[in-house]
Amino acid sequence: MSTKPTSSAGTGLLEIGEAWERVAACVSPLPAVSVGLDAALGRVAAEDAVSAVDLPPFDRSAMDGFAVLSSDTSPPRGLEVVGELAAGEVAPAPLMPGTALGITTGAALPSGADAVLRIEDAKVDGSCVTPVGPVAVGTSVRYRGEDVAGGAVLASAGCALGVQHVTALASAGVGSVAVHRRPVVHVLATGTELLEVGAAPEPGRIHESNRLTLRMLAERAGAEVVVHPVVLDEPAATAAAVEAGLAGDVLLVSGGVSVGPHDHVKPALQERGVEEVFWRVRLKPGKPLWFGRRGATLVFGLPGNPLSTVACFLLFVGPALRRLQGEAAAAPPYVPARLAVPARPADGRTTLLTARLERGADGVLEATPTEGQGSHLTGALAASDGFVVVPHDAGELPAGSAVQALLV
Numbered sequence: 001m002s003t004k005p006t007s008s009a010g011t012g013l014l015e016i017g018e019a020w021e022r023v024a025a026c027v028s029p030l031p032a033v034s035v036g037l038d039a040a041l042g043r044v045a046a047e048d049a050v051s052a053v054d055l056p057p058f059d060r061s062a063m064d065g066f067a068v069l070s071s072d073t074s075p076p077r078g079l080e081v082v083g084e085l086a087a088g089e090v091a092p093a094p095l096m097p098g099t100a101l102g103i104t105t106g107a108a109l110p111s112g113a114d115a116v117l118r119i120e121d122a123k124v125d126g127s128c129v130t131p132v133g134p135v136a137v138g139t140s141v142r143y144r145g146e147d148v149a150g151g152a153v154l155a156s157a158g159c160a161l162g163v164q165h166v167t168a169l170a171s172a173g174v175g176s177v178a179v180h181r182r183p184v185v186h187v188l189a190t191g192t193e194l195l196e197v198g199a200a201p202e203p204g205r206i207h208e209s210n211r212l213t214l215r216m217l218a219e220r221a222g223a224e225v226v227v228h229p230v231v232l233d234e235p236a237a238t239a240a241a242v243e244a245g246l247a248g249d250v251l252l253v254s255g256g257v258s259v260g261p262h263d264h265v266k267p268a269l270q271e272r273g274v275e276e277v278f279w280r281v282r283l284k285p286g287k288p289l290w291f292g293r294r295g296a297t298l299v300f301g302l303p304g305n306p307l308s309t310v311a312c313f314l315l316f317v318g319p320a321l322r323r324l325q326g327e328a329a330a331a332p333p334y335v336p337a338r339l340a341v342p343a344r345p346a347d348g349r350t351t352l353l354t355a356r357l358e359r360g361a362d363g364v365l366e367a368t369p370t371e372g373q374g375s376h377l378t379g380a381l382a383a384s385d386g387f388v389v390v391p392h393d394a395g396e397l398p399a400g401s402a403v404q405a406l407l408v
């Protein structure tokens with residue numbers, strides 16, 4: 001793979017779609033692990049998950065009534081009731097001609113019987129039962145294996161396991177399933193100005209939010225997250241932190257990837273053998289995004305502004321985490337929306353505007369950009385449901401335009 005960014009129309013910036021393709025090309029699904037069914041929801045099957053048993057596992061009654069021989073009911077005649085069988089019990093002896101065995105829904109059909117006479121279709125007189133009419137072979141019987149044969153595939157490799165798959169596997173006698181391992185994500189934030197969440201204010205310093213944001217988003221995407229202490233803008237501290245952060249499958253570094261004198265992240269990564277795949281995307285917010293790899297470890301250098309961090313995560317990091325977990329088609333989670341008011345891109349970059357996204361009467365999301373727009377405007381983020389995407393070549397889009405949106 002080329003490590004040189006392809007400039008887009010002379011801007012020196014990579015198109016968002018091209019940047020995502022370069023990320024996706026570096027991602028391989030993580031190896032399989034076995035998990036209990038109680039932890040399988042949302043995981044992606046690494047192998048076909050098959051039924052351990054036939055379903056039903058034995059011929060069962062579908063109704064409350066009497067197990068009978070069909071031939072005893074045509075013409076109908078009185079049958080001696082020889083006992084009663086509840087679900088979970090097994091008949092001690094085969095059913096003999098001229099007799100019937102009381103049976104409840106789900107109980108195993110006794111050998112010898114070939115039909116179930118529904119209680120509604122029977123006249124009971126003491127220990128004698130008479131069918132109101134003939135009962136054909138197989139009536140109200142659920143035969144062994146008619147639903148699922150033992151060994152049948154209930155969830156194919158690559159399938160994201162939903163409630164429907166887990167339910168079927170549990171019914172099919174399966175206790176655990178092979179799924180792709182969760183990625184281990186290390187999170188670093190650089191910035192000498194950063195204060196811990198909830199710390200007392202100090203002159204010249206700002207409260208840090210990106211580590212928490214990244215942790216929430218990465219955990220929501222299925223990752224196991226290791227959060228590191230804040231890193232000072234100083235080459236040795238940055239180098240040591242990057243070294244520690246390269247221990248997992250993915251390293252997310254917040255801040256320090258621009259071109260300022262205190263941006264030490266790129267040299268620290270490159271000195272540690274992390275190969276640059278691209279730097280700078282035609283995206284606002286998020287232009288300085290850096291992406292590289294060392295072996296199978298992926299590294300995202302995310303611009304420090306909180307909205308840039310969120311935007312870059314939604315577009316690139318989240319889908320990569322899903323692909324690592326085996327979701328082969330995972331991609332940026334665009335959803336269709338409609339502009340409620342006109343909107344335009346900023347300075348030649350595809351622009352993610354913070355927006356309210358509310359369902360219109362026809363079910364389509366109506367996007368209303370927030371009044372303020374800027375990568376540092378956390379107030380606008382708080383007032384939004386996500387972003388509406390305005391392509392760099394769109395010019396001014398009129399109200400009613402079909403657009404893509406990203407929900408946070």
Ligand code: AMP
Nearest residue numbers: 189191208209210254255256303304305
């Ligand atoms: P940088 O990408 O390091 O140039 O940071 C860009 C802007 O984002 C600066 O105003 C930083 O103070 C701010 N910033 C950097 N890191 C964080 C963080 N972890 N949480 C909140 N804001 C940050």
Ligand code: MG
Nearest residue numbers: 191255256304
């Ligand atoms: Mg910084």
